[in-house]
Amino acid sequence: xxxxxxxxxxxxxxxxxxxPGINAAIRGVGKTAIVKYGMKLVGISDGFSxxxxxxxxxxxxxxxxxxxTLGGTILGTSREKPFKGKTKGKNEVSxxxxxxxxxxxxxxxxxxCIGGNGTLKTAHLLAQEGLNVVGIPKTIDNDVWGTDITFGxxxxxxxxxxxxxxxxSTANSHKRxxxxxxxxxxxxxxxxxxxxxxxxxxxxxxxxxxxxxxxxKYLMHRVSENKPYSIVVVGEGIKTPAKDMSxxxxxxxxxxxxxxxxxxxxVLGYIQRGGTPSPMDRVLATQYGASAADLIAKRQxxxxxxLKNNEIISVPLSEVSGKLKLVEPxxxxxxxxxxxxxxxxx
Ligand code: F6P
Numbered sequence: 071x072x073x074x075x076x077x078x079x080x081x082x083x084x085x086x087x088x089x090p091g092i093n094a095a096i097r098g099v100g101k102t103a104i105v106k107y108g109m110k111l112v113g114i115s116d117g118f119s120x121x122x123x124x125x126x127x128x129x130x131x132x133x134x135x136x137x138x139t140l141g142g143t144i145l146g147t148s149r150e151k152p153f154k155g156k157t158k159g160k161n162e163v164s165x166x167x168x169x170x171x172x173x174x175x176x177x178x179x180x181x182x183c184i185g186g187n188g189t190l191k192t193a194h195l196l197a198q199e200g201l202n203v204v205g206i207p208k209t210i211d212n213d214v215w216g217t218d219i220t221f222g223x224x225x226x227x228x229x230x231x232x233x234x235x236x237x238x239s240t241a242n243s244h245k246r247x248x249x250x251x252x253x254x255x256x257x258x259x260x261x262x263x264x265x266x267x268x269x270x271x272x273x274x275x276x277x278x279x280x281x282x283x284x285x286x287k288y289l290m291h292r293v294s295e296n297k298p299y300s301i302v303v304v305g306e307g308i309k310t311p312a313k314d315m316s317x318x319x320x321x322x323x324x325x326x327x328x329x330x331x332x333x334x335x336x337v338l339g340y341i342q343r344g345g346t347p348s349p350m351d352r353v354l355a356t357q358y359g360a361s362a363a364d365l366i367a368k369r370q371x372x373x374x375x376x377l378k379n380n381e382i383i384s385v386p387l388s389e390v391s392g393k394l395k396l397v398e399p400x401x402x403x404x405x406x407x408x409x410x411x412x413x414x415x416x
Pocket of ligand 1 (some may be wrong): 087149153186209211254255290306343
């Protein structure tokens with residue numbers, strides 16, 4: 071029987087791109103830690119910067135009420151990468167050393183890092199420096215290795231799908247080719263899921279090399295089948311030769327040049343990261359948060375909570391760090407979309 075000691079003190083930080091559900095995760099960790107385990111909480115501001123610059127404050131249970139449905143993060147975030155870059159002067163203390171020093175000064179028993187790939191990599195490096203850390207995977211990109219899904223993804227797919235739904239009506243009115251560019255960094259999860267949910271005719275993901283000619287031919291074929299408009303869903307990470315414009319803008323111009331069809335493009339952008347989390351993200355974030363507190367109570371450090379086959383588990387950060395979960399060519403949703411005639415430009 072694992073001995074649970076009361077009064078452990080844990081620090082919580084959120085780092086990297088924000089997403090809906092972070093506050094639900096903070097609440098999940100915090101309420102479980104306080105209510106079930108009698109732990110003390112310290113909220114660290116703006117990601118790892120807060121631990122470098124001593125920007126932190128105690129978090130009470132009251133501070134956690136009313137945040138479940140709140141978008142963004144009450145702690146703030148940054149893309150501070152403490153292990154990147156060298157210390158300048160010989161007397162300058164390195165950022166990892168400052169983090170360790172302040173972690174000890176605060177008397178923390180564990181540091182909870184809520185973040186995506188970059189954050190979880192930093193968490194792993196801090197664990198190797200001897201800090202007790204637990205990771206919680208969050209990102210709209212859903213590209214964190216070791217977990218089936220990250221919170222933030224479901225909300226982003228809902229937002230993107232609604233946008234695609236709206237594009238159908240205006241595309242049909244004007245008999246146009248509508249391109250919509252979606253976030254996702256180097257992974258195509260948002261484009262794939264919202265492309266299928268929104269009835270996209272062409273779905274371009276970074277993981278699949280496309281050919282402009284094949285897209286043009288496919289769109290002309292649709293016209294010959296009396297399908298006067300088409301929706302082209304573009305994952306932002308796809309490669310194009312143009313560096314000075316969005317992928318959607320570049321392809322919009324090329325498709326128009328190659329087919330003569332009227333094209334228009336939308337880059338959905340940060341709307342995908344904003345606003346209240348979907349119910350599924352609220353539940354998943356709460357589950358991840360509560361499970362992180364359980365890991366701490368059992369002193370199972372150096373791990374990330376994860377969802378595997380609908381079960382909450384935990385995996386070593388060493389297995390997650392530095393890896394990306396990408397859309398595989400044999401992904402069943404992708405295969406089924408192909409079988410239904412959707413083009414992936416290849
Ligand atoms: O990782 C989340 C994400 O929104 C990606 O989809 C996107 O490529 C990136 O962050 C944008 O980063 P920033 O917020 O630094 O502009």
